[in-house]
Structures are given as C-alpha cells and as structure tokens.
Amino acid sequence: MARQDAQRCRVGLIGAGTFGLRHSRFIARSDRAGLVAVADPTFGSDRPVPDELREVARYADHREMLARGDLDGVIVASPSEMHVAHALDCLDAGVAVLVEKPVAVDREQARPLLDRVAEDPRARVLVGHHRRHHPAVAAARSLIEEGRLGEIRAVAAVWATHKTDAYFEIEWRRRRPGGGMLLINLIHEVDLLRHLVGEITSVQAIASNKARGLEVEDTAGLALRFENGAIGTLVGSDSAVSPWGWDQATDDDPAFPYHPGQPCLLxxxxxxxxxxxxxxxxxxxxxxxxxxxxxxxxxxQGADAFARQLAHFADVAAGRARPLVTAEDALRSFEVVRTAAQSLAG
Structure with a gap:
C-alpha cells in the first residue's frame, strides 16, 4: 500500500512530454508534493533526458514505476487515448490519480473508469481542470450561490492569444481531429462555465482555419444554452493578440506574461x-x-491554481478530500466541446 504523508505527497508521473514536464515544474514549486518517479516509453532510447527529470527515478514502463509501492499519487499526462488505461493501472496499484484533461476520448472509452470509481470507494480520481482551483473562481461561485447576482441571464467568455509557429511543429496539432484550440484550449472555458453557471443543454459552433490554413481550427465561436435558461457565448482564437484569456489574466503559469485587471469571463x-x-x-x-x-x-489572495490543485490532490490521495473535478464531471465538459466540434464537421 502507498504511504500516506500528511506533509508531502510522493508523486509519480506518467508521460514526459509537454504536459508532463509542465507538471514536473509545478511540483518543483510545491510544498505539498514531491516528484519521486517518472515513466515514459522513450526512456532508454536516444532521447535526451529533460533537465527537470534528471534527479528522479525513471522508468520506460509505468507498471514498473507503480510496482515501487511507495507512491501516494500519480499524475497521468500521457496521450489522451491512454488516459483511462493508465488511470486504471494506477488504481489497481492502490494509488490516487490526477488525470490530465480530457479524461477520455469519448464516454464509451471512459466507461471502465467511471464504473470503477462508482463501484470502488477506494478509487480516487481527480481530473486536471486546474482553473476551478483558482480563488477567483471560488469567489465567483460564492457570489452566484448566495444570490448576489440574482438569476443568471447571460455570460460571455473569451480566450484569445497568438501561439508561435513552433507550437505547430508537432504533427497532431496541425492535422489530427482534436488538435485545434476547441479541445486543447476552449474546453477549459467550457468547464468553468459549467462549474459557475450550470449544465449546458445545447451548443452551436462556427470556426475558421484561415489564419494558418491548417486542417485544425484556429478561431471558433460557441453559442450556449444553459439548463437554467441563461444564454452564453464563447469566442476563442490562437492566432490573435490580446490580454483576454485565462493564462494572461492570471499569474498561474510563469511561462505566460501576466496582465492584471483584465477580464476573460463576464x-x-x-x-x-x-x-x-x-x-x-x-x-x-x-x-x-x-x-x-x-x-x-x-x-x-494567493492565486496559484496549480499549487492549489496539487495541494488538493495531496488531500485526495490521503483521503482527506473528495475530488473537486470527478471523471464524470470532466467528461461532461469534454462532451460539450466534442458536440461543438462534430457540428462543424456536419
């Protein structure tokens, strides 16, 4: 059984790609978690070991890492199609799991994980929609729940920034369905809107790939209807210059410039x-x-959502908290965005 440490969560990481390295950097800043092992199939190949991972144990097979028996939790940052299988392996090893979004590519693929969580009270799964952990989100949710805004009538969200050409050197970001900014970026805005306003009952989308001419979209707009009758719009672009986006309007990730006082959700x-x-x-x-x-x-105060997510994950791993974002909850956000993407293809 994994050791439960009230002071520091011993974390393993599956996946040493872009998102895995990002998680390793946030863990390095955390006083609640420490990275002790990482698994990636490229270890043992000619690929250079990233500097962030030189001081931790490395495994080519994640099952060998899980066999250590001393992990409290594992972050799954492998390719999306492997999330469910890797999460189930972690649960079989008796450790808690933080799964990067999307939790699965569809409900059918997610079913074994959903069933496991429903049937096994020891199965602890948190999904990495980190923005929910930001104190501004908690404050906004309190305003709404306390009725200080009355009945919600309308919402408007925007995420607009200009990604560099180097970002698209990775092939799947250029051509694969799901490689556009709808499922990579706007899923976060959809999740926040669901968390704050309520369930989304219908969605319509329009999109354009004119900026780069790639197969994936670079700009998109969504019209949303919520269960409570509110109407919303969400506009996003990864080819436009603006400070109106979560990454620029918060100080969560030091990789992005911070523009204080800018809204991205009304x-x-x-x-x-x-x-x-x-x-x-x-x-x-x-x-x-x-x-x-x-x-x-x-x-x-204290607006580091990633640090708060890690602290929450440590509490989930120790059995002190229930996951703020469950697999079922995260899957609903994914399904809204996937429905929007499918409407474009139709």
Whole structure:
C-alpha cells in the first residue's frame, strides 16, 4: 500500500512530454508534493533526458514505476487515448490519480473508469481542470450561490492569444481531429462555465482555419444554452493578440506574461454582474437601465491554481478530500466541446 504523508505527497508521473514536464515544474514549486518517479516509453532510447527529470527515478514502463509501492499519487499526462488505461493501472496499484484533461476520448472509452470509481470507494480520481482551483473562481461561485447576482441571464467568455509557429511543429496539432484550440484550449472555458453557471443543454459552433490554413481550427465561436435558461457565448482564437484569456489574466503559469485587471469571463444576472478573474462586481439597488451601476472589487489572495490543485490532490490521495473535478464531471465538459466540434464537421 502507498504511504500516506500528511506533509508531502510522493508523486509519480506518467508521460514526459509537454504536459508532463509542465507538471514536473509545478511540483518543483510545491510544498505539498514531491516528484519521486517518472515513466515514459522513450526512456532508454536516444532521447535526451529533460533537465527537470534528471534527479528522479525513471522508468520506460509505468507498471514498473507503480510496482515501487511507495507512491501516494500519480499524475497521468500521457496521450489522451491512454488516459483511462493508465488511470486504471494506477488504481489497481492502490494509488490516487490526477488525470490530465480530457479524461477520455469519448464516454464509451471512459466507461471502465467511471464504473470503477462508482463501484470502488477506494478509487480516487481527480481530473486536471486546474482553473476551478483558482480563488477567483471560488469567489465567483460564492457570489452566484448566495444570490448576489440574482438569476443568471447571460455570460460571455473569451480566450484569445497568438501561439508561435513552433507550437505547430508537432504533427497532431496541425492535422489530427482534436488538435485545434476547441479541445486543447476552449474546453477549459467550457468547464468553468459549467462549474459557475450550470449544465449546458445545447451548443452551436462556427470556426475558421484561415489564419494558418491548417486542417485544425484556429478561431471558433460557441453559442450556449444553459439548463437554467441563461444564454452564453464563447469566442476563442490562437492566432490573435490580446490580454483576454485565462493564462494572461492570471499569474498561474510563469511561462505566460501576466496582465492584471483584465477580464476573460463576464457573468450577468438579474441583480448584478461580475467579471472574472479580476472580480469586479456591478450592482444596482433597484435594477434599471436608467440608474447608475455601483462598482466594487472582491479581493482575491494567493492565486496559484496549480499549487492549489496539487495541494488538493495531496488531500485526495490521503483521503482527506473528495475530488473537486470527478471523471464524470470532466467528461461532461469534454462532451460539450466534442458536440461543438462534430457540428462543424456536419
């Protein structure tokens, strides 16, 4: 059985690609988790070992890593089609799992994992929609749940930045279905909207690949209807210059420049509205378009969502917390975006 440590979670990592290395850097900054082992099939080949992984035990087979028996949790950052199989192997070894999004490529593939979690109370699975852990998201959710905004009527979200040409040197990002910014990037916005506003009952999409001429989309717009009657829009582009996106509007990832005070999500209700993540709140004593709108700011402290996600994962691994983002929850966000992508193909 894995050792439970109240102070520091001993973490293994499956996948040493872009996302795996990103996780290793965040673990290095954490005071709640430590990376002790990593598994990737390229180890033992001619591929150079990344600097971030030189000081940890390395395995070409993740099952050999799991056989160590001293891991508290494992982060699965392998290719998406392997997420379910690798997560199940971790659960079989008795360790908690943090699975990168998407949790699976469809519900049928996810079924064994969903069934395992439903049937086994010891199965602990957290999905890596890290933005939910940001304190601004918690603050916005509290405003909504407390009724301070009234009934939510409309939402608008934007994610716009300009990816470099080097990003698309990886073949699947140029041509493979799912390689565009809908499933790579906008899935995070969809997950936040579901978390804050409620379930999405219908989605329509339009998209363009004009900027680069690749097979995958570079710009897309979604029209959303929520279960509570609210209407929303989500616009995204990976070929536009702006500070209006989660990565630029927060200080979560030092790889991205920080532009404080910029919103990327607007939520409007019958009694007030809020912009996120800057948490500016707008209200009226008596709602009227003829009356001025009062403005205030909800203070947010300690805005490192990745550190908070790791701390939460340590608590999940130790049995002190239930996963904030379950496999079923994450799959619903994926299904909304996949429905949008399929509507483009039709």
């Amino acid at each position: 939520i409007a209700g019958s009694r007030g509205s809020v912009s996120v993540p800057d948490m500016t709140v707008f209200t009226q004593p008596e709602p009227s378009w003829l009356e001025p709108v009062a403005q205030s700011r909800v203070p947010v």
